[in-house]
Amino acid sequence: MRLLLIFCLLLTTAAQAACPPNPERSARHTELMALLADAPNETVAREYSNELWNIWGTAPDTTAQEILQRGMERRQAFDLRGALEDFNTLIDYCPGYAEGYNQRAFINFIGRDYEIALEDLDRALAITPDHIGALTGRALALIQLGRDREGQLVLREALKLNPWLPERNRVTPLPPVPQETVPEVEL
Template sequence: MRKRMGAIAGLLIALMGLFAMAPASGQTSETEYAAALDGLFAELAAAPDPAAAQGISDDIWRLWMEPPDAELAARMASTLELRWRGDVAGLIATLDAVIAEYPDYAEAYNQRATVNFMLGKYDESLADIAATLEREPRHFGALAGRALILKERGEYEQALETMRAALKIHPFLGERALFPELSEDAIEA
């Protein structure tokens, strides 16, 4: 089980690398930002294959990490540097400050949930996942994280239910492989 969780942690680290990709451009207003996310989620739900879904989910992650508020976007960009330097304490402190100043910004909670997951602080991670999903119910990354924690805790039925919810949003999540009964044709509509 520890070996599998190590592999999962490696997958999460690789996913976190997506955040360093080129920034999204043309974000000028909250309305345009929300419309862009809505369009991407519609595309993701209809993605024909894993490659197409990956490209769309990369675009969603970019938008999540680069909100229209310039100050907030700069603060989140600074978290990337802290992550690459391995400054976990600085990363958590920065995310705590972002959450205090921007309490409605879902991705700060998700980022802190990911860090806490990596540190094995599952209760803290689950609390931040709940906060993420309260603000962005379509957050497939947060749902997948919740499923992984529940599975690790032996709460398999809840983990399976959560992964099904995540797959309704992102039908090609890699974490699906951890749940053998979730073949592509087994997802309930």
């Protein structure tokens, strides 16, 4: 048993070392972000957004791509446990790849584990700050947790990047800033 544990640890370490670094942001990615922000209608925005999803969904190597694809197929088949296992494997293999965290967050969101989803969304956004899917997911998770003001602010941030997001209908007036109660002091 101990040898098996050591073997698994060595395999995990070797797998992490084998994942290549993320490629630099492409000129097309930058161009798409600008085009999307100024898209004249929802149809055009969807075309740009789909191309961005293709960029975000392109893993650093073939192994990572296969793990990502299998996890997404499992999610679509409602095998959420299997999908979660795949996304955990992907993150272990390529901890610098934002889409692994974003996809795992989506599984946790579906399972209503919003706090865990937020942790992964924050990791995805630390790697790819303009990941519109992660921003939108973060906004929705915050709202589900009753953190409406914070969620609405994040949703507005996502809408600056893509004003045609389907979630645009979730924008509500900003709740007031909570007032801190100041204890009264007797003089």
